[in-house]
Amino acid sequence: MINAPQFADAIGRKKMADALDVGLTAVSNAVVRGKFPASWFTVCEMLADREGVECPPELFGHKLPHASQNVNAAPKPQEGVAQ
Numbered sequence: 001m002i003n004a005p006q007f008a009d010a011i012g013r014k015k016m017a018d019a020l021d022v023g024l025t026a027v028s029n030a031v032v033r034g035k036f037p038a039s040w041f042t043v044c045e046m047l048a049d050r051e052g053v054e055c056p057p058e059l060f061g062h063k064l065p066h067a068s069q070n071v072n073a074a075p076k077p078q079e080g081v082a083q
Helices: 004-011 013-020 024-033 038-051
Strands: none
Touching (some): 004 024, 013 038
């Protein structure tokens, strides 16, 4: 799987910064952290499609369910909220 520095190099950091309307420093900081903000995913996925580069969601700061959580279960009702 591609990592954050490989992804940024394949797309081009300047191209990412321009498409995301952020500075080059923001892209570089994300590369150093090894994760891009979740809000960047859609734009980066579009850029990756154009360049023929994989865009794994794991490179982005999405909140993913914990392995022990059943994501198909109905949510628990909130206390004090009328049903």
